[in-house]
Amino acid sequence: MTNFEYRPWHDGPDPLAPPVDIRAALDQIGRDVMEGSSPRSALEELLRQGVRGTRGLDDMTRRLWRERSRLQRRNRLDGTMQEVQRLLQEALDAEKRQLFPDPSDDARFREAQLDALPTGTAAQVRELANYDWQSAQAREAYQKIQDLLGQELMESRFQGMKQALANATPRDVERIREMMSDLNDLLAAHARGDDTQAQFTEFMNKHGDFFPENPRNVEELIDALAARAAAAQRMMNSMSAEQRAELGELIQQAFGDPRLAGEIARLDAQLQALRPGEDWTSSGRFRGQNPLGMGEAAQVMQDLAEMDGLAEQLAQSYPGARLEDIDLEALERQLGSEAAVDARRLAELERELRNQGLLERAPDGSLRLSPKAMRRLGETALKDVVRALSARRGERDTARAGAAGEPTGSSRAWEFGDTEPWDVSRTVRNAVLRTASAGGTVTLDVQDVEVVETEQRSRxxxxxxxxxxxxxxxxxxxxxxxxxxxxxxxxxxxxxxxxxxxxxxxxxxxxxxxxxxxxxxxxxxxxxxxxxxxxxxxxxxxxxxxxxxxxxxxxxxxxxxxxxxxxxxxxxxxxxxxxxxxxxxxxxxxxxxxxxxxxxxxxxxxxxxxxxxxxxxxxxxxxxxxxxxxxxxxxxxxxxxxxxxx
The missing domain is CATH 3.40.50.410 (von Willebrand factor, type A domain)
Structure with a gap:
């Protein structure tokens, strides 16, 4: 016996979804063509507007721009600095509370140190890097600042790193610095042209857990890193000059190790040289009330870039554009699974219109409606006419059957008064079928008789x-x-x-x-x-x-x-x-x-x-x-x- 196994459906076209309505799509294209559009323009208009049950490209584009605008209206980019300021104030308050009851000169000296801190959050964090904290709470808050800066810095270049570094130890920090050094060496070798696949494989075996994208070669690794680094650079471009300078100073204190910020700067420079085509210079305007950390802001900038790319794909305005060009995974990330389903159905509709021979190439290379499409359009137009005739007169025009004329190829049961010739084969078959179960002699009965249907045919x-x-x-x-x-x-x-x-x-x-x-x-x-x-x-x-x-x-x-x-x-x-x-x-x-x-x-x-x-x-x-x-x-x-x- 054949065994069948049923498993959950996870991806791809919905096997239970109804097929695309080719006839309705062709009717719409035909209507536009008859109004003066070219077949190509009519097809593009159909895909932009969509068909019944499937939203079109214009609707997806509107939703993309609405979501893009929402991200900029809702958020602002100073979340990391705000959190650093909060932790810094918490550390200073805890330290002063610890020092206040202490009558020693050392306590007064330390208070004087804290009162003489320079203005500016970054300068204060830098000045306190070597301060000997007396309060355990203050020391912990200051350590959180360094950890936060390290997590945000790494998250801005490596997605998902912030969660992985939630409880980073000095050993983890050293491993990150080692990974960054090895990564920069690999990219430098690639820029010189003397890297090998073996070198890349060795790097991934050692540090592959930092790269969930699982790149297969150096080029794919660079693509992933450059897209994220360019988003981080656009985030910096979107800040004011004061914010940019402040954040630049702060990240020098990432994990309390300035070498890490140096490796990041070296990485950014190499990626910009290797991928100059990425958008490294543009900026955005954020005017919301929700503060974003560096990692979140970099992700938002990456989402905005992905939306811009999707909008170009949905516009289909470049030479040779096809709906298969749309990145369905990116579309699902930005607009949800329903949008990906709609885009997949539109691509299927376009493919079926071509595969079924409804659109064909003219000798000059342009698209035109095929004879098959013309027949379908004519059939639809005639159905509308017949419907109108029926509604107006209560009947429809049909061929009249009669004794004279030519056979139509069909037959019907005999009725009293019919003079048409018998359809002998069908009549005998009816008699055999009626008497076969009884096992007796085949006899004809009036209910077996069928007559040939004819119609008057004039030219x-x-x-x-x-x-x-x-x-x-x-x-x-x-x-x-x-x-x-x-x-x-x-x-x-x-x-x-x-x-x-x-x-x-x-x-x-x-x-x-x-x-x-x-x-x-x-x-x-x-x-x-x-x-x-x-x-x-x-x-x-x-x-x-x-x-x-x-x-x-x-x-x-x-x-x-x-x-x-x-x-x-x-x-x-x-x-x-x-x-x-x-x-x-x-x-x-x-x-x-x-x-x-x-x-x-x-x-x-x-x-x-x-x-x-x-x-x-x-x-x-x-x-x-x-x-x-x-x-x-x-x-x-x-x-x-x-x-x-x-």
Whole structure:
């Protein structure tokens, strides 16, 4: 037997999370493309805004900047100096209490020494380095100052060191100084180029417990140390000149051993030479009330730098940017696990859009929607149209089954009055399945009978002429027009494949386009509504298919203001010239002689347009529809289905 073992889930994609919604993402990209964005811009906008259930890059960036601002508003950098001042005052008070009852001259001399201490915390700590404390409490408080300075100094360069040195002994301090000396020697050898992996391995075997990052070579060790040292330097840069000088003097008393501060200074100089690309010069403004120690301040500066790097990754504004570039571990540290999950899902969404062939490279290297993506967009647009038709009329257009026509490939149970031919194989199968359990002779019963479903199939030549003049963009009709064309195109390609559909755009000129060109077409500031040219192209399309039912559909929001001259040039004039109207109506008459009625879908409430399209409808035997934008697709598809039925 196969054994299964279940263990807790700790990291990686959530195995129970729902898959990313590719269809919703594609719909959003398609909508943006139809409004004039490039596919790349539309994809970037999708990733910035996110999808349902997944926050986008913009939201993560806003949270990063909010957290960054909170750190600077909440904190200040003088925590170490404040704590030193408190301990120093505690030591002085305890020593004076010890000396006060003592009548000896030595006690008076010591009091005079304490009263003559120089101003400034650092100077006082330095002056008291060799003082012979009479009070055990005072001696302990002063020792705490030296230990605190040592812990903070080491924590500012080695994360986690403060806790490790909480109860440091002189032996521990000597070991730290030895580690620092060996580290500086290793970095110096690396700078000269004569270090070896064996030398690094020996160093890690001896001092590896100081480096929880567990670097694998000198380069990784330098990267970790330089990032922390640069953060500590930015912390110093963020202080006032007085604070910086005071702290610089104080750290000379770290663990009571000035050699340690010297080793730190040597380390910083080497790291700055080895990693000049780190940010060693910038500073920050901290204006809060929460005092931070040197180690905490260095960590805050490191967090701020990490946030800046994450913000750049989330912006995706550099060449070749990919969502895989985002440091998910850093994002989780700064914004929590949910942000990392959202970023991982966005990366998966981007990867799936490419892997499923919904975005492809054009010959010029740009991204474009693939034919597969166009089919999905058309399917969505058609579903919206069918939903609108159902809501408006209480029904939806379906193929009518009947005795005449072509088989659809499906069958249904026979009902009283049906005259369709039997589907013999399915009928016999039903009878066998019904009688098999009884073990008797196979007999037919009326409940076994299935009939072949057929439908009336006539062929249509369809010319959909859509207005692409600037007014369509300006008045918000651009996207509904494109979605209408998508829906009609998808219906013809999937349901009525024998029909011949021609998409014709007309502005100053008219031209036939494929659905991908129309979807990606951008609005252009161009005056002119050349319906004459569009109807001329529609007539050519219908003549190429003389055996088909002619269907001409026009979507426009303005009366004709341009016509095509014999030399191929378009003449524009507003208000329309009589010649423009005459040539346009001449094409309407030619279409009528071909048996094509022209249905005009009039957008807007232009009285001149209304009067003109009324003439068009009367002369061609067509009709005029004035739909709202939401109902445009349903109206056009409904008219197409009505016309193709004769």
């Amino acid at each position: 249509a030549a369809v010319a959909l002429c859509v207005d692409t003049s600037w007014s369509m963009v300006q008045d918000g009709r651009w996207l509904p027009m494109k979605r209408t064309a998508l829906a009609l195109h998808h219906l013809v390609q999937t349901r009525f494949r024998n029909d011949a559909l021609e998409l014709i755009t007309f502005g100053r000129h008219a031209q036939p386009v494929d659905i991908a060109e129309l979807t990606a077409m951008e609005g252009v500031w161009e005056q002119g509504t050349n319906l004459h040219h569009a109807l001329l192209l529609a007539g050519r399309h219908i003549r190429r298919h003389p055996d088909a039912q002619p269907v001409v559909i026009v979507v426009t929001d303005g009366e004709p203001t341009a016509h095509l001259e014999p030399d191929g040039e378009a003449e524009f004039h507003y208000p329309p010239l009589p010649r423009t109207l005459r040539l346009t109506l001449s094409e309407v008459d030619k279409l009528a002689r071909l048996g094509a009625s022209v249905s005009v879908f009039m957008l807007g409430e232009d009285p001149q347009l209304e009067a003109f399209v009324d003439i068009v409808a009367r002369r061609s035997g067509g009709r005029v529809v004035n739909p709202d934008l939401d109902g445009l697709g349903a109206a056009v598809v409904s008219d197409y289905l009505r016309k193709r039925r004769g």
